Amino acid sequence: MDDDAPVTAAPVPPSAGSARERARATFTADLLAAARRQVAEVGAAQLSLRGVARELGVASSAVYRYVDSRDALLTLLLIExxxxxxxxxxxxxxxxxxxxxxxxxxxxxxxxxxxxxxxxxxxxxxxxxxxxxxxxxxxxxxxxxxxxxxxxxxxxxxxxxxxxxxxxxxxxxxxxxxxxxxxxxxxxxxxxxxxxxxxxxxxxxxxxxxxxxxxxxxxxxxxxxxxxxxxxxxxxxxxxxxxxxxxxxxxxxxxxxx
Amino acid sequence: MDDDAPVTAAPVPPSAGSARERARATFTADLLAAARRQVAEVGAAQLSLRGVARELGVASSAVYRYVDSRDALLTLLLIExxxxxxxxxxxxxxxxxxxxxxxxxxxxxxxxxxxxxxxxxxxxxxxxxxxxxxxxxxxxxxxxxxxxxxxxxxxxxxxxxxxxxxxxxxxxxxxxxxxxxxxxxxxxxxxxxxxxxxxxxxxxxxxxxxxxxxxxxxxxxxxxxxxxxxxxxxxxxxxxxxxxxxxxxxxxxxxxxx
DNA sequence: TCCGCAATGTGAGCGGTGCTCTTGACACGT
DNA sequence: ACGTGTCAAGAGCACCGCTCACATTGCGGA
Structure with a gap:
C-alpha cells in the first residue's frame, strides 16, 4: 500500500534502479525460483517453460522476455x-x-x-x-x-x-x-x-x-x-x-x- | 519375391509359426533396429516413437501394436x-x-x-x-x-x-x-x-x-x-x-x- | 506537461511430441 | 466361404518450445 505512493516519491526504496528495473529483477528471481522448484520436482530434462509460466500465472510467451530460451534457463540453473x-x-x-x-x-x-x-x-x-x-x-x-x-x-x-x-x-x-x-x-x-x-x-x-x-x-x-x-x-x-x-x-x- | 508365395504354400519356410507370426517377428526386429539406430544418433531421451514409425514408413499408431509404450521400448534397449x-x-x-x-x-x-x-x-x-x-x-x-x-x-x-x-x-x-x-x-x-x-x-x-x-x-x-x-x-x-x-x-x- | 518510444504481457499459431480410439481392410482358420 | 481377429490408418487430445502481431503501460526527453 505504501509502495504506490504519490507521483514522484520513493526513488530508490530498497534496491536500485527504476520501478521497471526492480520489477524485472524480482520477476526474474521468481522465474528462477519457479524453475528451480520444477527441476527439483520433475528433473531438468522435463523442465518446461510453459510449466513455469503457469506456475507464475503468466502467459508462456512472457517468459521469453526474461530468458532467451529453455536452454538459456537451463544454463542458469546449471551454473547455480x-x-x-x-x-x-x-x-x-x-x-x-x-x-x-x-x-x-x-x-x-x-x-x-x-x-x-x-x-x-x-x-x-x-x-x-x-x-x-x-x-x-x-x-x-x-x-x-x-x-x-x-x-x-x-x-x-x-x-x-x-x-x-x-x-x-x-x-x-x-x-x-x-x-x-x-x-x-x-x-x-x-x-x-x-x-x-x-x-x-x-x-x-x-x-x-x-x-x-x-x-x-x-x-x-x-x-x-x-x-x-x-x-x-x-x-x-x-x-x-x-x-x-x-x-x-x-x-x-x-x-x-x- | 519368393516370400509372397501362392496362397497355401510355404507353411514353415525358415522360421516357425504362421505367416502372421513371422511377419510380426520381422517387423518387431526392424522396429528394434530402427530404435537402436535412433538412440545411437540422438540419444535415449530424444527417442521418438513417431520418428521410428517414420523411418519404418508406417503410421505412428502402428508401432503401438508391437510395443506397449515408449518406456517399454526403452526397457528393451536398456536390457540390450x-x-x-x-x-x-x-x-x-x-x-x-x-x-x-x-x-x-x-x-x-x-x-x-x-x-x-x-x-x-x-x-x-x-x-x-x-x-x-x-x-x-x-x-x-x-x-x-x-x-x-x-x-x-x-x-x-x-x-x-x-x-x-x-x-x-x-x-x-x-x-x-x-x-x-x-x-x-x-x-x-x-x-x-x-x-x-x-x-x-x-x-x-x-x-x-x-x-x-x-x-x-x-x-x-x-x-x-x-x-x-x-x-x-x-x-x-x-x-x-x-x-x-x-x-x-x-x-x-x-x-x-x- | 505531454508525447513518443521501449519494455512488457497476451493470445493465437506453427510444428513437434506421446498416446488413445474409432474405423475400415485384410488374412487366417474353420 | 465366411466369421473372427489382427492390423494399419488417421483423427484427436494434451502437452511441448518458440514466434509474432497486437494492446498496454511506464519511462525519459522535449
Missing part, C-alpha cells in the same frame, strides 16, 4: 548447481582445515559434503554431473563455475603434499605430458602459501585430483542412479569405505589430525 | 545395453584369464573393454549408466542383465584372492553387515572352482567390487560427459592411471603374469 556443489565442498574444506584436520580427513569431509549436497539436490546434481541434457551443450560461461570442486580437490592434494601425507603412486605412473598446460597453470595457483611443497610434481598432483574426482562422481552417481540398489544395507558406511579406498589409491595417507 | 556392456566385460575377462593374465592385468583389460564399449555406444552407455530417464523406472526384468558387469568384477576379486594378489585394505575397513544377504549369495556363486579362497571374506570382496565398479563408472562417466574436457592430452593413458589407482585402493596387486 555447479556453484552450489562447489560451495559445499569449499566450506567443508575450510572447516576441516580450520579444525586442524589432516589432508586425508579433509578429503573425507569434502566427499561427504559433496554427497550430502548431491543427495539433497538430486536433480541439480543430475544436471551438473549426470548425462548431458540431450541437444544441449553447456556454454563456456559454465566452466569457471565447474572448476570450483576441482579447486578443492587440488588443494586437498596440495595440503597433503605440504603435510607429508602423500605417498608415491603404486605402481609408479608416468604422468609426463598427461595434463594440459592450461590445467597445470590452474593447479599451480592453488597452493595457499604461493609455493608448492618441495619435490611435488604438479602434473602428478593433477592426476591424483582427477582420480579423486572420478571416484567421487562415480560413488555418488552409482548410488543416486540406483546401481547400488539393494546391494548394501548402509550406504553411508559403504560410501566412506569407497572414498577411503580412493584416497589410498592416490597415495593420500589417512591419518588422524596431528 | 546392459547385455552388450556386460558381454564386452565378460569376453575381456575370459580372454585375459585364458592368456594367463594376473587378476590385476585382467581388471585393467576389463576396464578398458568397458570403456571401449561405452565410447563406441555412447548413448547406450548413457541409457544404462547415466542419469535415469526422467519418469522412467527400470522394471525388475533389467536387473539380471545389469548384474553381468558386477559378476565380472566379482570374479576379478575372486581370482585375485585365489592367486594371492589381494592385499589387505588400507586403512582396514570394518565391512561387517555392509552387504545385503542376497548380494552376498550372488557373490558366493562366482568362484570358478566352487570354493572361495581360504581366508577370504566374502563381504569384503563385495565391497572391493563396489569400489572397482564406482571407479569404472566414474572414470567413464566423467570422460564421456565432458568433465575432463581440456584437462588431459591423452585420455587413454589417464584412464589407465585412474584404473590402476583404483586397483591399488582395493588392494588388488598389479603384477605381470606369472
Amino acid at each position: 548447481a555447479f556453484d552450489d556443489g562447489g560451495a559445499a565442498c569449499e566450506t567443508a574444506f575450510a572447516r576441516a582445515r580450520a579444525a586442524g584436520a589432516s589432508a586425508g580427513e579433509t578429503w573425507i569431509a569434502v566427499a561427504r559434503a559433496f554427497r550430502a549436497w548431491a543427495t539433497e539436490h538430486r536433480h541439480a546434481y543430475e544436471l551438473a554431473y549426470g548425462t548431458p541434457v540431450p541437444g544441449y551443450v553447456a556454454p563456456q560461461d559454465t566452466v569457471s563455475h565447474a572448476t570450483r570442486v576441482w579447486g578443492v580437490l587440488g588443494r586437498v592434494i596440495v595440503a597433503a603434499a605440504a603435510d607429508g601425507d602423500l605417498a608415491p603412486l603404486v605402481p609408479p605412473a608416468d604422468v609426463r605430458g598427461l595434463v594440459s598446460p592450461a590445467v597445470l597453470e590452474f593447479a599451480g595457483s592453488l597452493a595457499d602459501d604461493g609455493r608448492a611443497a618441495p619435490g611435488t610434481d604438479a602434473e602428478e598432483g593433477v592426476v591424483r585430483s582427477v582420480v579423486l574426482f572420478d571416484a567421487l562422481v562415480g560413488a555418488v552417481s552409482t548410488e543416486l542412479f540406483g546401481h547400488l540398489h539393494g546391494v548394501t544395507t548402509d550406504a553411508d558406511r559403504l560410501f566412506d569405505v569407497t572414498i577411503a579406498a580412493a584416497a589410498t589409491g592416490v597415495g593420500l595417507v589417512l591419518r588422524p589430525a596431528a | 545395453a546392459f547385455d552388450d556392456g556386460g558381454a564386452a566385460c565378460e569376453t575381456a575377462f575370459a580372454r585375459a584369464r585364458a592368456a594367463g593374465a594376473s587378476a590385476g592385468e585382467t581388471w585393467i583389460a576389463v576396464a578398458r573393454a568397458f570403456r571401449a564399449w561405452a565410447t563406441e555406444h555412447r548413448h547406450a552407455y548413457e541409457l544404462a549408466y547415466g542419469t535415469p530417464v526422467p519418469g522412467y523406472v527400470a522394471p525388475q526384468d533389467t536387473v539380471s542383465h545389469a548384474t553381468r558387469v558386477w559378476g565380472v568384477l566379482g570374479r576379478v576379486i575372486v581370482a585375485a584372492a585365489a592367486d594371492g594378489d589381494l592385499a589387505p585394505l588400507v586403512p582396514p575397513a570394518d565391512v561387517r553387515g555392509l552387504v545385503s544377504p542376497a548380494v552376498l549369495e550372488f557373490a558366493g556363486s562366482l568362484a570358478d572352482d566352487g570354493r572361495a579362497a581360504p581366508g577370504t571374506d566374502a563381504e569384503e570382496g563385495v565391497v572391493r567390487s563396489v569400489v572397482l565398479f564406482d571407479a569404472l563408472v566414474g572414470a567413464v562417466s566423467t570422460e564421456l560427459f565432458g568433465h575432463l574436457h581440456g584437462v588431459t592430452t591423452d585420455a587413454d593413458r589417464l584412464f589407465d592411471v585412474t584404473i590402476a589407482a583404483a586397483a591399488t585402493g582395493v588392494g588388488l596387486v598389479l603384477r605381470p603374469a606369472a
Whole structure:
C-alpha cells in the first residue's frame, strides 16, 4: 500500500534502479525460483517453460522476455548447481582445515559434503554431473563455475603434499605430458602459501585430483542412479569405505589430525 | 519375391509359426533396429516413437501394436545395453584369464573393454549408466542383465584372492553387515572352482567390487560427459592411471603374469 | 506537461511430441 | 466361404518450445 505512493516519491526504496528495473529483477528471481522448484520436482530434462509460466500465472510467451530460451534457463540453473556443489565442498574444506584436520580427513569431509549436497539436490546434481541434457551443450560461461570442486580437490592434494601425507603412486605412473598446460597453470595457483611443497610434481598432483574426482562422481552417481540398489544395507558406511579406498589409491595417507 | 508365395504354400519356410507370426517377428526386429539406430544418433531421451514409425514408413499408431509404450521400448534397449556392456566385460575377462593374465592385468583389460564399449555406444552407455530417464523406472526384468558387469568384477576379486594378489585394505575397513544377504549369495556363486579362497571374506570382496565398479563408472562417466574436457592430452593413458589407482585402493596387486 | 518510444504481457499459431480410439481392410482358420 | 481377429490408418487430445502481431503501460526527453 505504501509502495504506490504519490507521483514522484520513493526513488530508490530498497534496491536500485527504476520501478521497471526492480520489477524485472524480482520477476526474474521468481522465474528462477519457479524453475528451480520444477527441476527439483520433475528433473531438468522435463523442465518446461510453459510449466513455469503457469506456475507464475503468466502467459508462456512472457517468459521469453526474461530468458532467451529453455536452454538459456537451463544454463542458469546449471551454473547455480555447479556453484552450489562447489560451495559445499569449499566450506567443508575450510572447516576441516580450520579444525586442524589432516589432508586425508579433509578429503573425507569434502566427499561427504559433496554427497550430502548431491543427495539433497538430486536433480541439480543430475544436471551438473549426470548425462548431458540431450541437444544441449553447456556454454563456456559454465566452466569457471565447474572448476570450483576441482579447486578443492587440488588443494586437498596440495595440503597433503605440504603435510607429508602423500605417498608415491603404486605402481609408479608416468604422468609426463598427461595434463594440459592450461590445467597445470590452474593447479599451480592453488597452493595457499604461493609455493608448492618441495619435490611435488604438479602434473602428478593433477592426476591424483582427477582420480579423486572420478571416484567421487562415480560413488555418488552409482548410488543416486540406483546401481547400488539393494546391494548394501548402509550406504553411508559403504560410501566412506569407497572414498577411503580412493584416497589410498592416490597415495593420500589417512591419518588422524596431528 | 519368393516370400509372397501362392496362397497355401510355404507353411514353415525358415522360421516357425504362421505367416502372421513371422511377419510380426520381422517387423518387431526392424522396429528394434530402427530404435537402436535412433538412440545411437540422438540419444535415449530424444527417442521418438513417431520418428521410428517414420523411418519404418508406417503410421505412428502402428508401432503401438508391437510395443506397449515408449518406456517399454526403452526397457528393451536398456536390457540390450546392459547385455552388450556386460558381454564386452565378460569376453575381456575370459580372454585375459585364458592368456594367463594376473587378476590385476585382467581388471585393467576389463576396464578398458568397458570403456571401449561405452565410447563406441555412447548413448547406450548413457541409457544404462547415466542419469535415469526422467519418469522412467527400470522394471525388475533389467536387473539380471545389469548384474553381468558386477559378476565380472566379482570374479576379478575372486581370482585375485585365489592367486594371492589381494592385499589387505588400507586403512582396514570394518565391512561387517555392509552387504545385503542376497548380494552376498550372488557373490558366493562366482568362484570358478566352487570354493572361495581360504581366508577370504566374502563381504569384503563385495565391497572391493563396489569400489572397482564406482571407479569404472566414474572414470567413464566423467570422460564421456565432458568433465575432463581440456584437462588431459591423452585420455587413454589417464584412464589407465585412474584404473590402476583404483586397483591399488582395493588392494588388488598389479603384477605381470606369472 | 505531454508525447513518443521501449519494455512488457497476451493470445493465437506453427510444428513437434506421446498416446488413445474409432474405423475400415485384410488374412487366417474353420 | 465366411466369421473372427489382427492390423494399419488417421483423427484427436494434451502437452511441448518458440514466434509474432497486437494492446498496454511506464519511462525519459522535449
